[in-house]
Amino acid sequence: MKGGSKSKVPVSIWCGHQLLEVLQCISSSWTGPDLSVLAVRCYPTLPPRYLQVPGHFWGMALALTLRSNRSQTCSIPLTINTKSITPEKQRGKYAALSIAAMVIVVGLPLWWKTTETYRASLPYSQISELDTLQLQLTMEVDVIFTKGTLTAEQQNKVPMSQTQENYYKMNDKTGLRYRYEMKYRTATVMEDSALRMESVQEADVSLSQLNESPSGSLVIYVIPETSGLLPDGINVYMGIYRTAILRTSLHKEAKMEELLSVIGPKILRIIQTVTFTNNDIKASMSDRVPTGKFTKESLADSMRAFKSSYEITFSLLNPDPKSHDLHWDIEEAVDKYIQPFLDKLSGVANFSVDSQILYYAILGVTPRYDKTISSYTLSAESLPHVINPVEARLGSNAASSNPVLNFLLYVPDYPHCPLYIKDQNGATVQSNAFHSPRWGGIMVYNVNEKYLDNNRFPVQVNIDTVRVMEVFLAQLRLLLGVQLAYVPDDFLMESPANQGLTDWELDRFLWLRTLENIATATTTLTSLAQLLDEIGNIVIYDKIASQVYNAVISVQAAIAELEAGNLGFAFQSSKEAILASEKAFFDPSLLHLLYFPDDQKFAIYIPLFLPMSVPILLSLLKIAKEFRERRNMAKKKD
Amino acid sequence: MHHELEKLFGYMSEFDQLPACMTDVLHIVLMLADDMACNHRNPKPATVFSHKNMELNVYGDDVEVDYRGYEVTVENFLRVLTGRLPASTPRSKRLLSDDRSNILIYMTGHGGNGFLKFQDSEEITNVELADAFEQMWQKRRYNELLFIIDTCQGASMYERFYSPNIMALASSQVGEDSLSHQPDLAIGVHLMDRYTFYLLEFLEDIHPASQSNMNDLFKVCPKSQCVSTPGHRTDLFQRNPNSVLITDFFGSVRKVEITMSTMKLNPNNTERTEM
Numbered sequence: 001m002k003g004g005s006k007s008k009v010p011v012s013i014w015c016g017h018q019l020l021e022v023l024q025c026i027s028s029s030w031t032g033p034d035l036s037v038l039a040v041r042c043y044p045t046l047p048p049r050y051l052q053v054p055g056h057f058w059g060m061a062l063a064l065t066l067r068s069n070r071s072q073t074c075s076i077p078l079t080i081n082t083k084s085i086t087p088e089k090q091r092g093k094y095a096a097l098s099i100a101a102m103v104i105v106v107g108l109p110l111w112w113k114t115t116e117t118y119r120a121s122l123p124y125s126q127i128s129e130l131d132t133l134q135l136q137l138t139m140e141v142d143v144i145f146t147k148g149t150l151t152a153e154q155q156n157k158v159p160m161s162q163t164q165e166n167y168y169k170m171n172d173k174t175g176l177r178y179r180y181e182m183k184y185r186t187a188t189v190m191e192d193s194a195l196r197m198e199s200v201q202e203a204d205v206s207l208s209q210l211n212e213s214p215s216g217s218l219v220i221y222v223i224p225e226t227s228g229l230l231p232d233g234i235n236v237y238m239g240i241y242r243t244a245i246l247r248t249s250l251h252k253e254a255k256m257e258e259l260l261s262v263i264g265p266k267i268l269r270i271i272q273t274v275t276f277t278n279n280d281i282k283a284s285m286s287d288r289v290p291t292g293k294f295t296k297e298s299l300a301d302s303m304r305a306f307k308s309s310y311e312i313t314f315s316l317l318n319p320d321p322k323s324h325d326l327h328w329d330i331e332e333a334v335d336k337y338i339q340p341f342l343d344k345l346s347g348v349a350n351f352s353v354d355s356q357i358l359y360y361a362i363l364g365v366t367p368r369y370d371k372t373i374s375s376y377t378l379s380a381e382s383l384p385h386v387i388n389p390v391e392a393r394l395g396s397n398a399a400s401s402n403p404v405l406n407f408l409l410y411v412p413d414y415p416h417c418p419l420y421i422k423d424q425n426g427a428t429v430q431s432n433a434f435h436s437p438r439w440g441g442i443m444v445y446n447v448n449e450k451y452l453d454n455n456r457f458p459v460q461v462n463i464d465t466v467r468v469m470e471v472f473l474a475q476l477r478l479l480l481g482v483q484l485a486y487v488p489d490d491f492l493m494e495s496p497a498n499q500g501l502t503d504w505e506l507d508r509f510l511w512l513r514t515l516e517n518i519a520t521a522t523t524t525l526t527s528l529a530q531l532l533d534e535i536g537n538i539v540i541y542d543k544i545a546s547q548v549y550n551a552v553i554s555v556q557a558a559i560a561e562l563e564a565g566n567l568g569f570a571f572q573s574s575k576e577a578i579l580a581s582e583k584a585f586f587d588p589s590l591l592h593l594l595y596f597p598d599d600q601k602f603a604i605y606i607p608l609f610l611p612m613s614v615p616i617l618l619s620l621l622k623i624a625k626e627f628r629e630r631r632n633m634a635k636k637k638d
Numbered sequence: 639m640h641h642e643l644e645k646l647f648g649y650m651s652e653f654d655q656l657p658a659c660m661t662d663v664l665h666i667v668l669m670l671a672d673d674m675a676c677n678h679r680n681p682k683p684a685t686v687f688s689h690k691n692m693e694l695n696v697y698g699d700d701v702e703v704d705y706r707g708y709e710v711t712v713e714n715f716l717r718v719l720t721g722r723l724p725a726s727t728p729r730s731k732r733l734l735s736d737d738r739s740n741i742l743i744y745m746t747g748h749g750g751n752g753f754l755k756f757q758d759s760e761e762i763t764n765v766e767l768a769d770a771f772e773q774m775w776q777k778r779r780y781n782e783l784l785f786i787i788d789t790c791q792g793a794s795m796y797e798r799f800y801s802p803n804i805m806a807l808a809s810s811q812v813g814e815d816s817l818s819h820q821p822d823l824a825i826g827v828h829l830m831d832r833y834t835f836y837l838l839e840f841l842e843d844i845h846p847a848s849q850s851n852m853n854d855l856f857k858v859c860p861k862s863q864c865v866s867t868p869g870h871r872t873d874l875f876q877r878n879p880n881s882v883l884i885t886d887f888f889g890s891v892r893k894v895e896i897t898m899s900t901m902k903l904n905p906n907n908t909e910r911t912e913m
Contacts, residue, residue, distance in 0.1 A: 337903055400729075470900045
C-alpha cells in the first residue's frame with residue numbers, strides 16, 4: 001500500500017485481541033516481503049470523530065513505522081461496546097447489585113431484630129404521673145356533746161356536719177390534704193348513762209360497745225368542766241378503742257359557730273395527737289425527700305423501716321450455768337402477752353416467733369463496780385459495744401431474709417451480780433433494759449433475791465416472765481413504730497394492758513404505714529422506670545412488666561381509698577403495691593448485660609462484617625461510577 | 639469485730655488474688671477467688687501469714703468465705719451489691735443493708751485503667767461499679783459507703799462515681815503500679831501488697847472507742863513507703879472527712895437507746911379479748 005492510507009479495523013473487544021488486530025493491521029499494509037516493522041507506537045487516544053461509533057468510547061491508535069521509511073498508521077479503535085457487553089459482565093453487575101440489596105433490605109433488619117433485647121412494655125407515662133403525689137386523707141370524726149355542755153338554744157343547731165381541710169406541702173412533688181369530716185350531735189340517753197359510770201375505764205368500755213366506729217375514724221365525747229370523770233389536770237382521756245373524752249368549758253351565751261371555733265382547735269389537737277402530725281408524715285414519707293442532709297432523726301423515725309414479715313426471737317443468755325439454773329416459761333408468756341399484740345397486727349405483717357437459750361454467752365463489755373449502790377454497772381457509753389459480740393452467737397433462720405428482732409434476756413454471772421444499767425446522767429435505769437433501732441432489745445435480769453443459801457449451787461431460778469414481757473412488749477412496740485413518741489401533759493392515754501395495742505394506735509400505725517408504702521412504692525417505680533430507660537440492654541420479661549402494672553394499679557387504688565376514707569382497704573392496696581414494686585425492682589433477671597464500651601463493640605463486629613462488606617461496597621462504588629460516567633457521556637453527546 | 643476485718647484485709651491481699659469484701663459494719667460478705675490456705679502448695683495448710691516471721695495468721699477461725707472459687711464473678715458481685723439475688727440465696731450471702739447501714743467495700747487484685755480483673759477471664763469496669771452504686775443509692779441500700787481498692791492504677795476505679803455519700807481510697811494513681819510488700823522465699827510468692835500491709839498496721843492501733851478520723855486514714859502509706867501515690871476522693875461525701883470516725887466504718891458500734899417506758903401487764907387476766 002502506498003501513502004498513508006489508513007485502514008481501520010474496528011474492534012469491539014477488550015484487551016486479549018489487540019495483538020491479533022495489530023497483526024491484521026500490519027498484514028493489511030504489507031507491501032513487500034522486505035518490509036519489517038521497526039517500531040510500534042501506541043497512542044492512547046480517541047479516534048477522530050468520523051471514526052467514532054456510538055457506543056464506543058475510547059480507542060487506541062497504533063502507529064506502525066515500517067522499515068522503509070514509510071510509516072503506516074493503523075488506527076485501531078479499541079473500544080468497549082456497552083451495547084453488546086458480554087453476558088458475563090452483565091451477570092456480575094446484577095449479582096453485585098442483588099447481593100447489596102439483600103444485605104440492606106433483609107440482612108440489616110434481621111441483625112437489628114436478633115440483637116435486640118426483649119423488653120415488655122411498661123406504663124412509663126403512668127409511672128411518671130406518680131412522681132407527683134397529691135394525696136387526700138379523709139377522716140371521719142364524730143363529736144358528741146353530752147348532757148350539760150350545751151344550752152337548749154345551742155342544742156337546736158345540732159346535729160350538723162362540717163368539713164375542715166388543711167393542706168400540707170411537703171415538697172414540690174408531694175402535697176397532702178387532710179380532710180376532717182366532723183359530725184356534731186348530742187349524746188343519747190345510753191351514752192349519757194355510760195358516762196356516769198364509776199371509772200373512766202368502765203365508761204370507755206361501755207361507750208365503745210354503743211358505737212361501732214370503723215377503722216380510721218374517731219369519736220370524741222365532750223363532757224362539761226364540772227364532770228369528775230377525769231382526774232385533775234387531765235383534760236383529754238384516750239381509751240383503748242377509738243373513743244376520746246374531752247373535758248372543756250363551753251360558753252353558754254355563745255352562738256353555735258363561735259362555740260365550734262373555740263372547740264375546733266382542741267378537737268384538732270386531739271386528732272393530731274392520736275393520729276399523726278405533719279412531722280410524723282414527713283418522717284414516714286421520707287423516701288420521697290430528695291437526697292438531703294441526714295439530720296438527727298427523732299425517736300419515732302429511727303425505729304421505722306417496716307417490712308412485711310418479721311422474725312421475733314427471744315433469747316435467754318446464761319453466762320454462768322454453774323451458778324444459775326434458769327427456767328423460763330417462754331411459750332406461755334408469748335402466748336399470753338405477745339401473741340395478742342401480734343394477732344392485732346396480723347393484717348399488717350406476718351410474724352414468726354421463736355426462742356432459745358444460750359449458755360456461756362458473755363457480754364463484750366466488762367461491768368464496773370459502783371460502791372455507792374454496791375453493785376456492778378454498765379455505763380451508757382459502753383452499751384453500743386455490747387451487742388456485736390453477742391450477735392455472732394445468736395443465729396438466725398438461714399433460709400429467709402426477713403428482718404429479725406432479737407430480744408435478749410441476760411442474767412449476769414454470779415461474780416457480777418447484781419448488774420444495773422446507767423443512763424447518760426448516771427442514774428440507774430428502772431427497766432434495766434436498752435434497745436437498738438431495727439435490731440431488738442436487751443434486758444438485764446438480776447436474781448439477787450435468791451441468794452439465800454450460798455453454798456448450794458446452781459441456784460434454781462424461775463424467771464418472772466411478766467416482769468420481762470412488760471419490758472419486751474414495750475421495746476417491741478417502739479421497734480415497730482407503734483408507740484407514740486410524745487404525749488402532751490394533759491392527756492391520759494389508757495394502756496392497752498394485755499391486748500398489747502389499742503385500736504387508735506393500730507389506726508395510727510395504718511395511716512403512717514400506708515403513706516410510707518405509697519411513698520416507697522412510687523419512688524421504687526420511678527427509679528425502676530428511670531433505670532430501665534437509661535440502660536437499654538436490660539431484658540424486661542413479661543412477669544416483671546405485670547408486676548409493674550400491678551404495682552401501679554395498687555398505688556392508684558390506695559390513693560383513691562385514702563381519699564374515700566377507707567383506711568383498711570387503703571392499707572391493703574398499699575401493701576400490695578409495695579410488695580409488687582419491690583418484687584419487680586429486685587428481680588434477679590434485671591441485671592443489665594455487662595457494660596459494652598463502644599470500642600469493644602467495634603472490635604466484635606469488625607471481623608464479622610468487614611470482610612463481607614468490603615467487596616460489596618467496592619462493587620457498588622464501581623457500578624455507580626460507571627453509571628455516572630455513562631451519564632456524563634450521554635450528556636456530552638447531546 | 640474489726641479485728642476480723644483486719645485479718646480479712648491481710649488475707650485478701652495475699653497472692654494477688656481477686657477478692658472483694660463488703661461489710662455493713664456488722665455483717666461481712668467475703669468473696670475469694672482462690673483459696674490459698676488450702677492450696678496443695680501451701681507448706682502450712684489452713685494458714686496464711688501476713689509477714690515472713692509468721693506472727694499473724696490471718697486465716698483464723700472466724701474467717702468465713704461466702705463466695706469462693708468460681709462463684710466469684712462480676713455478675714455475682716453486682717448481684718450482691720444491688721440485691722438482685724435469686725430467692726434461694728441464704729442470708730450469709732446477701733448484703734442485708736438498709737438506709738441506715740454504713741458499707742465498706744474493699745477490693746484487691748490485678749487491675750488497670752478503669753477495670754479490675756476477675757478470675758483471669760472477665761473484668762469489672764469503673765462504669766459498671768458506678769452504676770451499681772447508683773442503683774444502691776436509688777434503693778436506699780446504704781447511708782454512707784467507703785470504697786478501698788488496692789490494685790494498679792486504682793484511682794481510675796473511683797473516677798466515675800456519681801452517687802452521693804461515697805468516699806473512696808486507692809493505693810495508686812492512674813499510670814502507677816501498686817507494688818507488693820515482701821516476698822517469702824519459702825513459698826516463692828509475695829505475701830501482701832504494700833498498701834494493705836500499712837493499712838493493716840494502721841488499723842491494729844484502732845480500738846472501738848478510738849477518735850481517729852478519715853484524714854488519718856488518708857495519710858496511710860505515703861509515697862516513701864508505698865512507692866505509688868495513694869489517692870482518695872471525698873467530693874461526693876456530705877460530711878467533712880475529719881468528722882468521720884474510722885469506727886463509723888471499721889467499728890462495730892450500734893446506736894442504742896435506753897428503754898424508759900414499760901407496759902403494764904396483768905398476769906391474772908387470762909381471757910383473750912375478742913378482736
